[in-house]
Amino acid sequence: MRITRPLLADSVLAATLALAGVGGTAFAGDASRAQVPIDLRGFALFVVPALALAVRRRLPLPVLAVVAASTSAYLVLGYAYGPILLTFMLAVYSAARHAPWARALPAAGAALALTLIHLAVPGTALGLLGVVPVAAWVVVPFSLGFTLRVRHESAARARAEAIRRSVDDERFRVAQEVHDIVGHGLAAIKMQADIALHVLAKKPEQAEVALEAISRTSSQALTELRATLAVVRRSGAEGELAPVPGLARLDELRRRMAAAGVWVRLETSGSVRALPDAVDLAGYRIVQESLTNVLRHSGAGQAVVTVGYEAGHILLVVSNPVTAGPPDVGDGSGIIGMRDRVRALGGDFTVGPTSQHRFEVRARLPTGVQP
Incomplete structure (x- = not known):
């Protein structure tokens, strides 16, 4: 034993x-x-x-x-x-x-x-009068042992439930990251592939440019995906393959979108400052997914991204002209993912057409930092 x-x-x-x-x-x-x-x-x-x-x-x-x-x-x-x-x-x-x-x-x-x-x-x-005190020798310790056992089992169930929720949250977070990375990359690749097919016969030099953009986009998406999965595996060496995306990389995102056919204007207000990692990543993913939706669903080919640094918050607004009927925003997984990201951080999220004939995604995230 x-x-x-x-x-x-x-x-x-x-x-x-x-x-x-x-x-x-x-x-x-x-x-x-x-x-x-x-x-x-x-x-x-x-x-x-x-x-x-x-x-x-x-x-x-x-x-x-x-x-x-x-x-x-x-x-x-x-x-x-x-x-x-x-x-x-x-x-x-x-x-x-x-x-x-x-x-x-x-x-x-x-x-x-x-x-x-x-x-x-x-x-x-004691005689027969001793029944009550003798019974207490059993009832009292048994009650104490049973009470402690129930409390211990309840605590164990609570810990198991907390672990289960943590695993579910992590699974959901990874699913969001993979959706945003792969969805954005594939949308840009599809757009460039369509351009390459369209000009291949008449303007092969433009087709070559589109194919180069496809190569860059796929390489960037794969690098970012490997970095995300490395973080999940807690592999420090692989986790350094690429920096964690944040709002500082919006200009890089703007260039990628321009190569895919969407012209993006970046506007910033307030004093730029460092943000908590979770807020920085969520902000980047919200802008990325919003621009991916512009690429997929909007025929305007242009968008405006506004980043406002406010007292204790950061405001993100992505808007584009509405060239057809109002898009369906009800059940798309990208919209749901953005809304869940914002709610997880305690922020506010709205999406839909505006009175200026534009479609707008607006997210306000708390930063806990005063400018």
Whole structure:
């Protein structure tokens, strides 16, 4: 049997209780004139169950059976009340704390029945009046053990639920990152591929430019995707393949969008300052996804990105002209992902057409930093 920390602690407890209890048992036997004087048999009936407590967590019900039988014999033989009652109550507590409820309750009832036997022996000091205090030897430790067990199981379930929620949140975060990276890259690649196919026969030099843009876009998307997955795997070396995207890289995003066919104007207001990593990344992804939607769904080929540094917040607005009917913004995974990012940070998010015949994505994120 492998020695674990609980087993070692219980062994020390059992040995200490056995050694200290011998003296207590001898004192109780000498002090009581109404009981049978303590002898070697009485000491044995105390020491054996005390030592059995060494395995009270691994074998709580067998230990309770041994302790209850020894305690009952000890009391029936007329020895004085003493430390053996502490051993008995500890065994009852251990059964309630560590054994299945369906088996611990009947076992505690049987232990109570065994200890009640000595009350029927002629000459017992308590007689039948002792039923209530004897029952307390079982009810009190059993209730304490059961209460602590329920509390421990409840805490374990709470921890498991917290871990599950954490895993779900991480899975959702990774799904958002992959969606934004891959979706943006594929949209730009498709646009360039369409251009290349259109001009291939008449203007092969322009087709070559489009193919080069496809190569750059796919390489950037793959690098960013590898960096994201490396962070998930907690691989520090791979995690440094690319910097974490942030608003400082919006100009780079603007150039990529221009190569894909969408002209973007960047506007900034307020004092530019460093942002928390989560806010910086979320802001970049919101702008990226919004421009990707412009590339996919808008025929205008232009957009305006406004970044406003406010007191304790940052305001992001991406707008583009509406060239056809108002787009459907209800259930797209990109819109849902942006909204979830903003809500996770405690911000405000709106999306839809405006009165100026433009389509607008507006996100206001708290930064916790005053300008």
